[in-house]
Every structure is written in structure tokens, then in C-alpha cells.
Amino acid sequence: MTPISSQNGVSVKAEVGKTAQITMEAASDEIADLIxxxxxxxxxSLHDQPLRVVGSEGLYLHLENGQKFLDATGGAAVACLGHNNPVVKxxxxxxxxxxxxxxxxFYSTSAAEELCSLLVRGTNGAMSRAFICSSGSEGNEAAMKMARQYFVxxxxxxxxxxxxxxxxxxYHGxxxxxxxxxxxxxxxxxxxxxxxxxxxxxxPCYAYRGKVxxxxxxxxxxxxxxxxxxEFERVGPENVCAFVAEPVVGxxxxxxxxxxGYFAAVRKVCDKYGALLIADEVMSGMGRTGYLHAWQSPFINTAxxxxxxxxxxxxxxxxxxxxLASPKVIEVLTKGTGAFxxxxxxxxxxxxxxxATAVQKIVMQPGMMEHVRKMGMALEAGLRKHLVDKWYVGDIRGAGLFWGIEFVQRKEDKTPFEPSQQVAMGVHKLGMQEPWMISLYPGTGSVDGARGDFVLLAPPYTITPEDVELIVQKAAGTIDAYFEGFGVVSEKNGTIEVAQ
Structure with a gap:
């Protein structure tokens, strides 16, 4: 190997190292500017800059401008334990x-094996294997592929x-x-x-608008x-892999x-034609409804x-x-190719x-699901007390700590607002301002894919009665303040006509 020379007693290697360090420092400064x-x-949106979050704690997100707002939705029903949990960190x-x-x-890890064991155990034998991915979209994609492979x-x-x-x-991804x-x-x-x-x-199973x-x-x-x-008969039952539905639509x-009784009924139809039943619990699962899995709740009770x-x-x-895959599915794959x-x-x-393991160990603690159900009932009671009689509230529905408020412009015939009015987004934007400073998840399209405005509430499982009261106060206050901007044009025979 060629020796490293030196000039004036200074190692060329040292000089090269020093130069590299200076270059890296300069590059770091430049990269920091880019970040x-x-x-x-x-x-x-390419036109709007979202608010920049710089810190978090429990129910609250802290903004760069010094403000903080109450995250009553956990993002998109995600932050089930709130923010900055030291155990998970x-x-x-x-x-x-x-x-x-x-x-x-090539490899497995104890982290993956512990999580899968925990998840399977939580189903009480209804599921036997878990495939871990990175998003609900990926999970539903994998479910479609596994259903197809099952029948192959x-x-x-x-x-x-x-x-x-x-x-x-x-919505599945x-x-x-x-x-x-x-x-x-x-x-x-x-x-x-x-x-x-x-x-x-x-x-869909949508009693508010579907029941006659x-x-x-x-x-x-x-x-x-x-x-x-x-529908099975129309497309040919021999062609169908599965029926897919959300136990609670988010x-x-x-x-x-x-x-x-709905899921038990569609289960019978699937069994009649030999098709699989796929439950999409991306948003409603893992404790959100007050049960570890939504299908374990008394109003579903169908695996x-x-x-x-x-x-x-x-x-x-x-x-x-x-x-998560049931023993029925895994048995067929095991006896066949032995692989997904x-x-x-x-x-x-x-x-x-x-x-995920750290989060689920907290979620699965004794009493946690009972607490979710109890706080959920308090949240429902508060929302109904403040909003159920308002002309612009058509329906309040949900389960556990997962609640939706649907807005209408005529309560008696459930007439929705027009998409151009952007009611749900308007409520959300007002909530993000003083004095409310609360996040309300906006949604549209519940009526026909375009019309139908609503907001969601999905606070952490760890909330207290005081937190529930604050959420109700801020949510109801925001909604009332928003609709104060709508003028009542006329009121005849219980029919309210409004103008924005």
C-alpha cells in the first residue's frame, strides 16, 4: 500500500480529513437552508401553506406562531393516545x-413477532396471522390480493x-x-x-338517509x-372474491x-355464495368504537x-x-403454496x-375500552344537548370516541347544502381561528358523492370528563358561530329557507 506522504510535517491524510470536515459543515449549512x-x-394544496406545527402535548398541537389548538380529531382519527406519549417514544x-x-x-425481528402475537391474541381466535404494512391503502390492497390468492x-x-x-x-384508500x-x-x-x-x-348501511x-x-x-x-347473482357468484365494508364508515x-344485524346478514350472503367478508377497520378499529375491534361490538358481533x-x-x-387473516384463509394458503x-x-x-406494540399495550390495558365507551357516551350527550335541535344539524351519529355531525339546509327533508358552499370546510376553517382553536375533521359527499357535509370528532382514548366538556363547548360554539353567517329567509310550516 502506498504510504501517505507529508509536507512540512503535516500529514496529507489529516489535511484531507480536515478539508472533508469543512466541506461537510458547509454542505450542512446549505442543506439546512433548503430544509x-x-x-x-x-x-x-399548491396554493395554500398549511400551519406549521412545532410542538405537541396530549390534546394540543403547538404552532410556530405561538398559538396552540385542540386536536379533537386525532388528525384523521389517528392519535388515539394523544401527542408526545413518553412510553411510545x-x-x-x-x-x-x-x-x-x-x-x-431474509430476517425477522422480535418487534414484528411481538406485535403480530398481540394483534392475533386480541381477536380471540378469529384471526391467526398478521401482515404488517405502512398504510390503510396498502392494507386494503393486500386484502384484495390475499382474497384472490385464496380462491386460486x-x-x-x-x-x-x-x-x-x-x-x-x-373509502378504502x-x-x-x-x-x-x-x-x-x-x-x-x-x-x-x-x-x-x-x-x-x-x-351503504346508512340509516339516516337509507331507511324509508x-x-x-x-x-x-x-x-x-x-x-x-x-348483486352477487347479477355479476355471477362464481366470479366474486369478497364483499368489503367498513363496520363504521369514517x-x-x-x-x-x-x-x-347488518353484518350478520351480509355474512350469510357471503357464505351462501362462498365469498369472503372483508372488514375495513382502518379508521374505526383498534379501540376507536369502544371495543378493540369494531366487529366485536354488540351492534356488529360478526367476525x-x-x-x-x-x-x-x-x-x-x-x-x-x-x-389480519382468519384461520380459514391461512389454512388454504398453508396447504397450497405456503406463502402470500x-x-x-x-x-x-x-x-x-x-x-405499534407500545401503543397497543396501552390500549389493551384493563379498563381502557370501558373508559372509551364512557367518555363516548358523555361526548354524544354533550353534542346532542347543544346541537340536536339546531336547524342546520341533520344527524349526530357514531360509536365510542368516533362521532359525526351532518349538516343540512332543511331539517325536515334532509336537504344538503350545495358543494359550492363548502360548508364542512368552512366549519373546519373557522374552528382553526380564535377564539375556538379546535380541529374538526371536514368531509363531503355523504349524500351522493358530491353533496353532503359533515365534520368528525375522534379525540384520544385517554380524555377526561373535563376534556369532553371542553371539546363539546368548542365544537358546538364553532358550528353555531359558522351558521350565524346564514340568514333565515323565511319560515313556514316548520320549513326553514336559508341564504348564505
Missing amino acids: IDSNTVMHR KAIIDQLDAVAYTPTI ELEGPSTRRHRFISRKQS TTLGSLGLGGHVMRRKIYEPMLSPAISRVS QGESAEAYVTRLADELDV AALGCVPSVP PDLQVIGKGLSGGYQPVAAL SHGQTYQAHPVGCAA
């Missing part, structure tokens, strides 16, 4: 000290099963597969030519199950829970064949979601798994 250039970020750091990343094609291995490569049935006004699965009109609109034609949709006058809950459920049965309808979870799984501390023909680079990421 704070928010114009390089592909924000949700420590779990992440401990995992980083061990290993940050390993490719699952069960019925052979020549199986005709490739179709899926989902529901109108549904933004990847092309999961977007095609959903029925959210506005999210699908510009991508329609690219979406799979092998998916059809039936009516005088119809009982039992008759409504029967009518929806019959509609699903007819962003597409605004916290709409299934009518009791699916495949289940997708996310959001509250890791509480936002890491991007984590999962697909799917995989991703960040599948079962150790740091994500460690964060």
Missing part, C-alpha cells in the same frame, strides 16, 4: 438502538373469482386498487379510466342483504355505524375473514397498518412495529 424552504413540499428509541431496518425476505389456491388457477363488491359512498374498491366519487373522479372494472357497489319512513331496522337490514344477494359518510387495521394501530407515532404472493420493502418495519 426550511416550504415551497419544496408537495402540500395538499421510549419504545421507538429502544428499537432504534437495536436495529432500525431489516428486509423481511382453493379452486385452482382456472378459478373465475376476480371481482369484488363494495358499497357506494365508501388512494392506491389504484384500493381507490377502485371504494365508492368515493370525488376521490375517484379523475382516475376513473385507470380503475378496475371488476368492482361493483351496493347501497316507517321501516324497521330489521326490514332495512333485510332489504340491504337482499340487494347484496341480487371519512366517506361521517361516522355512520352499521345497523344492528370477518380478512380485516384491515391502521391509524389507531400505532396512534400516529409511526406509519403502520396491518392485514405479496411483499413490500418496509413490510413489518421494526421501528413501526415497536411503536
